[in-house]
Amino acid sequence: MLALRPDIVEAVWQAVAGHLPEREQKAHPLGCHRRRVPDRDCFEAILFRLVTGCSWDVAGRLGKGGETTLRRRRDEWLAAGVFDALVTEALHAYDRVIGLDLSEVAIDGSLHKAPCGGEGTGPSPVDRGKTGWKWSIATDRFGIPIGWATDGANRHDSILLPPTLRDVASRGLIEEIETLHLDRGYDNNVVRNHVASVGIDDLVCARKRAPGKAAGKKKSLPLGLRWPVERTNSWLSNFGGLRRNTDRFVAQRLAQLALAITLVITIKLVKWADRWNREPST
Numbered sequence: 001m002l003a004l005r006p007d008i009v010e011a012v013w014q015a016v017a018g019h020l021p022e023r024e025q026k027a028h029p030l031g032c033h034r035r036r037v038p039d040r041d042c043f044e045a046i047l048f049r050l051v052t053g054c055s056w057d058v059a060g061r062l063g064k065g066g067e068t069t070l071r072r073r074r075d076e077w078l079a080a081g082v083f084d085a086l087v088t089e090a091l092h093a094y095d096r097v098i099g100l101d102l103s104e105v106a107i108d109g110s111l112h113k114a115p116c117g118g119e120g121t122g123p124s125p126v127d128r129g130k131t132g133w134k135w136s137i138a139t140d141r142f143g144i145p146i147g148w149a150t151d152g153a154n155r156h157d158s159i160l161l162p163p164t165l166r167d168v169a170s171r172g173l174i175e176e177i178e179t180l181h182l183d184r185g186y187d188n189n190v191v192r193n194h195v196a197s198v199g200i201d202d203l204v205c206a207r208k209r210a211p212g213k214a215a216g217k218k219k220s221l222p223l224g225l226r227w228p229v230e231r232t233n234s235w236l237s238n239f240g241g242l243r244r245n246t247d248r249f250v251a252q253r254l255a256q257l258a259l260a261i262t263l264v265i266t267i268k269l270v271k272w273a274d275r276w277n278r279e280p281s282t
Contacts (some may be wrong), residue, residue: 001238003051003263011266013043015089021080037065042073047263050256053240078255087258090265091171094144098272101141102173106181106229107164109136109157110237118248122152133245135236135257136160138168143228143235144268145261146173150253157185165198174198181224184208236260 002008020039042065049059049070056067065073077083094100114121114133124132132153138146147168149160161182168174177200182191184206195203204224237243239260247253 001051002267003239003260004048008263008266008270009044009047011270012047012086012262013040015086015262016043016082019080019082019085019089020077021082037069037073039073041065042070045070046074047259050239050241050259053244055246074252074255078251083255083258087262087265088171090262091144091146094265094269097269100144100146100173100176102146102176103178104141104181104225104228105138105146105168105177105179106224106226107136107138107161107186108183108226108229108233109134109160109185110233111153112237112242113244114153114246115244116246116248120150120152120250120253122154124153127153133253134160135242136164137229137232137236138164139229139232141225141228143232144265145232146171148257148261150250150257157183158188158191161186161191162194165194169198174200178202179204179225181226181229182206183224183226232264235264 017039045059045062045065048054048062049056056070060067060070091100111124111126111132111134113124113127114131117131121131121133123129133150134153134155135148135150136157137148140146147164147166147170149163149167151160165174168177179202180195180200182203182205187205187208191205192203206224236257239256241256242260245253245256247256
């Protein structure tokens with residue numbers, strides 16, 4: 001997977017290192033304590049767990065530290081706001097180098113497994129009622145995430161629309177959206193009124209089929225430009241730690257999602273920088 005390519009890992013690590021909290025070095029009075037596992041080793045182990053979906057124990061062997069060390073380091077960075085700052089920096093970098101295109105924005109949800117349950121999970125309607133979680137994500141015209149929210153798998157997509165738009169607004173991007181594209185799951189007056197209330201005038205929403213209509217009968221429905229967000233959901237679903245999430249708290253899932261989005265954006269930036277060096281396709 002491209003997320004584990006050395007140049008991608010190095011680029012993300014340099015960004016992470018700039019946000020890590022300063023730690024006061026205290027010498028043990030007897031000089032017999034174990035040496036602290038380097039942050040770089042912990043980062044690579046956390047990244048490996050996110051990409052592959054392996055256990056903390058397996059990731060700890062890679063990072064030269066135990067699973068307790070990795071959990072503790074993850075929580076330390078979470079409390080310091082490292083993951084939020086990281087994804088914010090990645091979005092700003094993309095906007096500065098390539099530029100976000102908010103002329104066509106799409107929002108959609110994606111359901112995934114959460115076998116350990118915990119905060120922000122619920123019975124999945126597509127997995128025989130097993131515990132799962134859902135993210136809702138907004139993307140620009142080319143699939144770059146600009147806002148997201150999470151909840152239990154039993155939450156309807158339309159319920160996650162307001163928090164997703166609030167997250168977009170918190171980044172100062174809501175005013176730049178020209179057209180918003182939604183699928184037929186959002187086709188109701190509550191959604192339309194909310195979208196209008198946040199200042200989005202142009203909404204393209206697929207219509208639900210009228211009751212009693214034959215499934216095989218063709219009917220003209222506005223499809224909209226939804227494939228970018230569906231492709232982005234596919235990119236994020238490739239991360240094993242998101243596809244089958246074992247974290248117990250919402251903040252931990254949001255941290256994983258932020259790191260995954262940072263990796264997606266970084267890959268886009270590296271490919272853009274290397275665009276003239278690629279071999280021509282035949």
